[in-house]
Amino acid sequence: MIESLEGKRGVPRNRPPFPVTQGYLNKPTVVNNVETFALAARIAVYGGDGFAALGTKQSKGTKLLSISGDCLRPGIYEFPFGVSVREVLEACNAQDTQAVQISGAAGTCLSAKEFDRKIAFEDVATGGSVMIFNRQRDLLEVVRNFAHFFVHESCGFCTPCRVGTSLLKNLVEKVYTNHGTADDLKDMSYISQVLKTASHCGLGQTASNHIADTLKKFPEIYHKRLLVEANFEPAFDLDSALEDARQITGRKDEMAYL
Amino acid sequence: MSQLETATHSETLKRVVIEPLTRVEGHGKVTLLLDEDNHVHQARLHIVEFRGFEKFIQGRPYWEIPVLVQRLCGICPVSHHLAAAKAVDMLAGARQLTPTADNLRRLLHLGQILQSHALHFFHLSSPDLLFGINDAVAHRNIIGVIADHPDLGLQGIRLRKYGQEVIRIISGKRVHGTASLPGGMNKPLSLQHRALLLADIDQIITWSKGAVDLIKKVYLTNTDFHQRFGLIQSNMLSLVTTDGAMDLYHGGLRAKSANGKTIFDHIDYCHYHQYIHEEVKPWSYMKFPFIVSQGNEVGWYRVGPLARINNCDYITTPLAEIERQEFRAHANGGLVQASLAYHWARMIEMLYAAERIREILLDPVSTGTDIVAQGEEKSLEGIGVIEAPRGTLIHHYLVNDSGTIEKANLIVSTTNNNQAMNESIRQVAVEYLDGQTLTEGLLNHIEVAVRAYDPCLSCATHALGKMPLSVELVNHKGKLVDCLIKSSTGEITK
Amino acid sequence: MQLEEQTITIDGQKIPFQSGQTIMDAALAAKIYIPHLCYHPEFKPHGSCRLCTVMVNGRYESACTMPSVAGQEILNNTKELNENRRALTQMLFVEGNHICPGCPKTGNCQLQAVAYYVGMLSSHYQHFYPYRDLDPSHPDYVVDFNRCILCELCVRASRDVDKKNIFAISGRGIKAHLIINSPSGKLEDTDFAVGDKAAFVCPVGAILRKRTRYTTPIGERLYDKQSIRIVGDSQQLHAGATKYGRK
Numbered sequence: 001m002i003e004s005l006e007g008k009r010g011v012p013r014n015r016p017p018f019p020v021t022q023g024y025l026n027k028p029t030v031v032n033n034v035e036t037f038a039l040a041a042r043i044a045v046y047g048g049d050g051f052a053a054l055g056t057k058q059s060k061g062t063k064l065l066s067i068s069g070d071c072l073r074p075g076i077y078e079f080p081f082g083v084s085v086r087e088v089l090e091a092c093n094a095q096d097t098q099a100v101q102i103s104g105a106a107g108t109c110l111s112a113k114e115f116d117r118k119i120a121f122e123d124v125a126t127g128g129s130v131m132i133f134n135r136q137r138d139l140l141e142v143v144r145n146f147a148h149f150f151v152h153e154s155c156g157f158c159t160p161c162r163v164g165t166s167l168l169k170n171l172v173e174k175v176y177t178n179h180g181t182a183d184d185l186k187d188m189s190y191i192s193q194v195l196k197t198a199s200h201c202g203l204g205q206t207a208s209n210h211i212a213d214t215l216k217k218f219p220e221i222y223h224k225r226l227l228v229e230a231n232f233e234p235a236f237d238l239d240s241a242l243e244d245a246r247q248i249t250g251r252k253d254e255m256a257y258l
Numbered sequence: 259m260s261q262l263e264t265a266t267h268s269e270t271l272k273r274v275v276i277e278p279l280t281r282v283e284g285h286g287k288v289t290l291l292l293d294e295d296n297h298v299h300q301a302r303l304h305i306v307e308f309r310g311f312e313k314f315i316q317g318r319p320y321w322e323i324p325v326l327v328q329r330l331c332g333i334c335p336v337s338h339h340l341a342a343a344k345a346v347d348m349l350a351g352a353r354q355l356t357p358t359a360d361n362l363r364r365l366l367h368l369g370q371i372l373q374s375h376a377l378h379f380f381h382l383s384s385p386d387l388l389f390g391i392n393d394a395v396a397h398r399n400i401i402g403v404i405a406d407h408p409d410l411g412l413q414g415i416r417l418r419k420y421g422q423e424v425i426r427i428i429s430g431k432r433v434h435g436t437a438s439l440p441g442g443m444n445k446p447l448s449l450q451h452r453a454l455l456l457a458d459i460d461q462i463i464t465w466s467k468g469a470v471d472l473i474k475k476v477y478l479t480n481t482d483f484h485q486r487f488g489l490i491q492s493n494m495l496s497l498v499t500t501d502g503a504m505d506l507y508h509g510g511l512r513a514k515s516a517n518g519k520t521i522f523d524h525i526d527y528c529h530y531h532q533y534i535h536e537e538v539k540p541w542s543y544m545k546f547p548f549i550v551s552q553g554n555e556v557g558w559y560r561v562g563p564l565a566r567i568n569n570c571d572y573i574t575t576p577l578a579e580i581e582r583q584e585f586r587a588h589a590n591g592g593l594v595q596a597s598l599a600y601h602w603a604r605m606i607e608m609l610y611a612a613e614r615i616r617e618i619l620l621d622p623v624s625t626g627t628d629i630v631a632q633g634e635e636k637s638l639e640g641i642g643v644i645e646a647p648r649g650t651l652i653h654h655y656l657v658n659d660s661g662t663i664e665k666a667n668l669i670v671s672t673t674n675n676n677q678a679m680n681e682s683i684r685q686v687a688v689e690y691l692d693g694q695t696l697t698e699g700l701l702n703h704i705e706v707a708v709r710a711y712d713p714c715l716s717c718a719t720h721a722l723g724k725m726p727l728s729v730e731l732v733n734h735k736g737k738l739v740d741c742l743i744k745s746s747t748g749e750i751t752k
Numbered sequence: 753m754q755l756e757e758q759t760i761t762i763d764g765q766k767i768p769f770q771s772g773q774t775i776m777d778a779a780l781a782a783k784i785y786i787p788h789l790c791y792h793p794e795f796k797p798h799g800s801c802r803l804c805t806v807m808v809n810g811r812y813e814s815a816c817t818m819p820s821v822a823g824q825e826i827l828n829n830t831k832e833l834n835e836n837r838r839a840l841t842q843m844l845f846v847e848g849n850h851i852c853p854g855c856p857k858t859g860n861c862q863l864q865a866v867a868y869y870v871g872m873l874s875s876h877y878q879h880f881y882p883y884r885d886l887d888p889s890h891p892d893y894v895v896d897f898n899r900c901i902l903c904e905l906c907v908r909a910s911r912d913v914d915k916k917n918i919f920a921i922s923g924r925g926i927k928a929h930l931i932i933n934s935p936s937g938k939l940e941d942t943d944f945a946v947g948d949k950a951a952f953v954c955p956v957g958a959i960l961r962k963r964t965r966y967t968t969p970i971g972e973r974l975y976d977k978q979s980i981r982i983v984g985d986s987q988q989l990h991a992g993a994t995k996y997g998r999k
Contacts, residue, residue: 317886318886319886319888319894319962321856321962321963321966322854322855322856322965324966325853325854325856325966326853326854329853329854350963429970430969430970430971431970434853435970436966436969436970437969439964439965439966439967440963444966444967444968444969445969445972660888660889660894661888661894661962661963662886662888
């Protein structure tokens with residue numbers, strides 16, 4: 001953002017130095033979102049005690065949650081920190097929930113087993129986004145959507161994010177179209193880790209979370225679509241490649257099926 | 259159009275496909291059309307050629323081309339490298355190389371000839387010639403040769419190795435090195451390397467002479483069979499020097515007709531397209547070149563060892579010249595036309611290559627350090643022609659002002675021999691297959707005919723019997739009548 | 753002012769550094785190789801290739817941008833980090849069109865040398881085979897965009913040293929690509945010249961002098977005899993270098 005303000009290409013800066021010491025035009029700069037400013041104003045006006053009484057020991061105060069997806073009452077909610085995911089789901093009247101994506105596409109994907117986890121810095125940290133997916137949803141569709149999103153969002157500055165997000169998207173598409181193999185899942189998992197450890201900024205470091213999370217917590221959405229489960233020799237599918245030729249030549253004899 | 263190229267009522271005939279036949283680095287196939295009594299009405303050799311290169315080098319800078327196009331082939335990359343290098347010399351305006359660079363290029367090319375000919379003869383063809391076409395498949399390979407004739411087999415391997423050492427020393431790698439620059443070479447020959455090569459050259463010449471004696475003995479033992487097998491009458495094309503000597507690196511184009519008369523001579527190869535045109539046929543991906551003055555029906559020709567030994571007036575090295583004279587004496591004044599005589603001619607060339615390597619190594623100019631000529635006049639057209647192991651190879655490039663390739667035309671040896679190989683397999687099909695039931699021996703007869711011309715065709719299937727091959731006989735209703743399958747272990751099943 | 757001796761530790765080896773040096777600067781001065789492609793000691797570090805990612809006190813950081821701080825415990829030559837580097841190198845290979853056998857830079861190419869160093873045997877990932885052009889318009893130089901790895905060294909050299917601003921990056925994400933700042937987009941319409949810094953900094957074969965190629969025989973090329981770990985960058989400049997702007 002600061003680069004853009006200065007009229008440069010919108011790529012992330014190297015940190016350190018952090019904006020607090022050298023930001024816009026190399027001057028100390030405060031970069032925060034609206035919620036932070038609003039809460040800071042409230043504390044300034046009403047004092048910090050009331051605010052600090054809410055929440056947990058490490059996460060004091062409240063958090064705005066922007067709830068969307070498969071629930072009857074989506075919208076903006078304010079909860080004290082420490083609220084469980086289950087309480088949030090009940091508050092917005094979500095039924096038959098399969099998964100909850102906390103903190104946006106780059107956040108954490110929680111399965112039903114984890115709904116007792118708390119929204120707090122010490123447990124599930126969030127910027128505020130909560131996306132709810134019920135059991136009618138095909139989670140791989142969600143993954144696809146996120147994978148495409150990150151290809152679009154990557155600024156292209158650093159290698160892992162620039163190339164890795166596209167590699168991941170292609171692999172997700174490959175699995176989605178029933179061409180994937182167990183080796184592809186291994187690659188997805190490894191690329192996810194490379195993005196996390198080697199990317200230049202937070203976007204790249206988190207751009208593979210949705211894949212890493214779902215591979216771990218919802219492996220069946222991938223496995224049920226694999227071409228074969230094991231012992232696959234990576235190659236092209238000779239038989240389906242021959243199908244076009246069979247159609248054209250009208251051959252149905254035994255030797256036309258290698 | 260030759261007899262058997264296209265049958266008149268093909269729809270009523272049975273179709274036999276030999277596929278993959280194995281070809282230049284990949285797949286080739288032979289199709290035969292037979293009637294109810296198994297008489298052959300049509301025989302065609304199909305090869306998917308390397309035309310892709312002409313397209314994908316478009317837009318590339320010309321100075322990258324010699325290194326790029328050598329990837330056309332893993333057996334004779336040096337020939338492509340040098341043909342392109344000669345074309346690039348023209349583009350850079352530096353056709354006149356320094357004497358040292360000229361020697362080094364020739365040395366590199368002779369190493370190529372030596373290794374390729376040794377490979378072709380010993381590894382790929384000698385099993386057919388030594389054991390017979392019907393010998394057991396498991397035995398009919400280089401391993402069988404080493405088992406039965408250990409000295410001979412190892413000589414073949416060492417001859418090839420020597421050729422590859424020459425290539426490695428000049429170009430840095432045995433396969434796909436770098437050597438030529440526009441107007442010269444990138445490295446002189448050191449005295450140490452010269453000494454290394456000289457140490458073994460006399461042995462190499464002796465073995466090469468032994469190889470000529472061997473093929474001569476084999477060929478003359480069953481003369482009638484060897485002369486008739488795949489026999490066709492063709493024109494011949496090759497490069498010769500201004501005084502008519504055989505030269506594999508440079509010269510003018512000479513073509514002789516089947517009866518030995520000269521069609522054209524000492525043609526500057528830069529004008530090749532006035533003398534040679536290419537015909538496209540609907541059934542093959544490979545073009546069919548022909549000599550313009552003879553027309554496309556009878557103007558096709560053969561290239562390679564047979565053409566070169568037939569075409570030249572003499573060979574500059576003494577031992578090979580004696581062999582050439584004996585070879586030509588068998589044609590009673592005409593040209594030797596037997597397809598299997600290719601092998602004999604090939605071994606004479608190998609002997610020549612060995613002798614020439616010694617001459618060049620002993621020439622003090624070869625270890626000079628003046629290896630790059632500076633060009634002045636730039637040209638937008640570059641043509642390089644060379645005698646590759648399997649025959650005349652033409653590289654032709656057009657570039658634009660910024661130095662990138664606009665258009666390329668490559669006529670490779672296999673293309674030059676396209677019609678001739680087709681004619682030979684037709685001859686073999688008529689002679690050995692007509693009216694017969696399919697056998698593995700028949701299948702191999704076809705391969706032996708192709709193998710006489712082009713080692714790449716056979717290397718994939720025959721060398722160690724690794725390549726699976728199936729011949730199927732399908733009747734005109736598309737029903738499978740007969741099928742032979744050669745597995746990757748060389749086992750034949752019905 | 754006499755600088756007091758401060759040290760950091762890389763893979764258990766204690767090395768000194770001066771204030772203002774990055775981990776990369778200190779490592780190079782101590783002859784410790786940290787794989788890198790976009791780093792060049794004469795330019796402001798960029799941190800985009802991510803090859804130099806090391807573990808600093810338990811966190812992943814790029815060595816070329818991370819300032820040395822006394823007492824840092826740094827892991828560099830570890831199996832995990834080198835595997836990451838191999839994956840990153842493979843990504844660079846599949847992203848562009850890197851045909852080493854036909855490239856004039858082969859044997860002198862930093863990308864190729866790094867690939868050897870990290871033990872890359874294949875590109876592994878699916879190739880993108882992007883359609884990229886070649887700009888042969890300039891009389892002396894050819895720009896082959898197929899081989900660009902977006903290190904921006906030419907961008908930095910042209911902007912910061914040559915003061916010509918001839919190169920730039922355009923496009924986002926996987927579509928990011930090198931462009932030439934001229935009305936036609938062609939190099940011939942810039943004031944690019946043979947002596948420019950930008951003509952020498954390309955670590956791969958994207959910006960090459962015309963015509964004179966393959967002049968160094970196989971066996972004598974930069975990386976033929978020794979690994980890039982010993983030989984260093986293809987520009988041969990970084991031995992003993994400390995911080996950008998001075999040697």
